[in-house]
Amino acid sequence: MESIKSEQHLDELLPWFANRTLGDVERREVEAHLATCERCRGELAWLESLQRDVAEHEFAQAPGEFGLNRLLQNVRQRPRFAARHRWLAPALAASLAVVVLQGVVLVQLWTRPETIAPLGRKTLDADVLQIRFNPRATEADIRDALQAVGASLIDGPGALGIYRVQLESGVSGKPMEASLAIETLKARQGVVVQIVSESKRATAVGE
Amino acid sequence: MAKILTLPKRTQDASELLAAIAGGSETSLAEFYRLYQTRIYSFIVRRVHNGADAADVLNAVMMEVWRHASAFQGRSQVLTWVLGIAHHKIIDCLRRRSPHVALEDGVEESMEDERAGAPEMMAQRQDAALMHLCIEKLSDSQRAVVHLAFFQELSYSEIAAILDCPEGTVKTRMFHAKQKLKDCLVRAGAG
Numbered sequence: 392m393e394s395i396k397s398e399q400h401l402d403e404l405l406p407w408f409a410n411r412t413l414g415d416v417e418r419r420e421v422e423a424h425l426a427t428c429e430r431c432r433g434e435l436a437w438l439e440s441l442q443r444d445v446a447e448h449e450f451a452q453a454p455g456e457f458g459l460n461r462l463l464q465n466v467r468q469r470p471r472f473a474a475r476h477r478w479l480a481p482a483l484a485a486s487l488a489v490v491v492l493q494g495v496v497l498v499q500l501w502t503r504p505e506t507i508a509p510l511g512r513k514t515l516d517a518d519v520l521q522i523r524f525n526p527r528a529t530e531a532d533i534r535d536a537l538q539a540v541g542a543s544l545i546d547g548p549g550a551l552g553i554y555r556v557q558l559e560s561g562v563s564g565k566p567m568e569a570s571l572a573i574e575t576l577k578a579r580q581g582v583v584v585q586i587v588s589e590s591k592r593a594t595a596v597g598e
Numbered sequence: 599m600a601k602i603l604t605l606p607k608r609t610q611d612a613s614e615l616l617a618a619i620a621g622g623s624e625t626s627l628a629e630f631y632r633l634y635q636t637r638i639y640s641f642i643v644r645r646v647h648n649g650a651d652a653a654d655v656l657n658a659v660m661m662e663v664w665r666h667a668s669a670f671q672g673r674s675q676v677l678t679w680v681l682g683i684a685h686h687k688i689i690d691c692l693r694r695r696s697p698h699v700a701l702e703d704g705v706e707e708s709m710e711d712e713r714a715g716a717p718e719m720m721a722q723r724q725d726a727a728l729m730h731l732c733i734e735k736l737s738d739s740q741r742a743v744v745h746l747a748f749f750q751e752l753s754y755s756e757i758a759a760i761l762d763c764p765e766g767t768v769k770t771r772m773f774h775a776k777q778k779l780k781d782c783l784v785r786a787g788a789g
Contacts, residue, residue: 454656
């Protein structure tokens with residue numbers, strides 16, 4: 392019984408002995424068995440001819456450059472940005488919602504002249520920072536920097552290249568402290584050239 | 599066969615290519631496409647039997663590589679990973695085409711093919727061409743194992759990973775494929 396099971400096991404390994412992918416232990420087992428089994432040597436010869444036939448007939452001419460052009464068109468039509476940065480899509484959606492909300496607030500402010508604030512004063516309760524970015528910084532660098540402190544762009548660039556960003560509520564439910572956000576962004580060497588809290592500037596202007 | 603099927607010599611080269619694709623490099627994607635298209639397309643077309651469908655499946659496989667290159671963790675060969683993707687895309691294609699036909703060792707499918715193919719087989723006297731016709735009569739799962747073992751030259755453990763089945767199942771399918779091929783050749787008078 393044991394020898395029948397053993398022979399069945401070795402018979403099952405023959406195709407992979409023929410294509411030379413067996414590990415050392417199994418290969419040696421099969422080699423040892425082939426030395427004593429004429430039936431298996433015949434089976435191996437048949438499998439090797441099968442392999443030659445498959446190699447000859449299974450090759451198919453692939454689409455080539457036409458297929459590649461089609462692929463690259465598809466790739467460019469559907470940017471992979473959202474797939475790489477899955478976490479960014481909800482964050483961007485939240486940022487967009489804030490921008491829309493600000494737009495609503497600003498429209499309301501326009502219709503109530505008594506509430507219009509002078510330039511340089513923030514109109515919302517959240518901390519606003521004014522940032523000048525390195526001209527060589529990439530969009531990805533700027534995006535990463537803002538995401539690191541939970542900030543979103545609300546205005547800019549102005550004539551001096553200054554952007555205004557607002558600190559948003561994060562996972563904790565509270566926005567990052569402005570002073571911490573400033574230190575974090577200052578550490579992004581090569582991205583942030585100048586940064587200041589608009590609250591302090593407003594205070595300075597108001598004094 | 600060797601030149602057109604030449605793949606990156608080192609596993610690390612292929613992994614580096616995937617890492618560059620994960621980083622958004624279209625150049626690397628193009629290089630990957632040119633390196634792997636023949637192997638993958640050959641695997642696909644032998645199972646879907648239609649050039650246009652096979653081209654669509656190949657495109658879908660490469661888009662999957664583009665979107666999920668970062669998911670490759672190096673636990674298998676790159677070819678094994680890509681052929682695994684191709685296998686699932688092929689199954690999707692075959693199911694869309696014939697939702698009620700069994701794909702796993704389907705007796706019904708192969709019996710129909712045998713009846714229709716007998717006159718065709720009698721007219722073919724070249725052994726290699728006859729063997730090819732008999733391979734076409736195998737079920738999809740048997741054909742896949744034969745192709746992966748003898749054209750892609752993969753081990754049974756790699757084939758199991760690609761087809762998402764136990765190693766014992768791979769060996770069993772190969773056993774039945776061999777038996778069916780021999781029976782087919784005997785009926786055609788060439789066995």
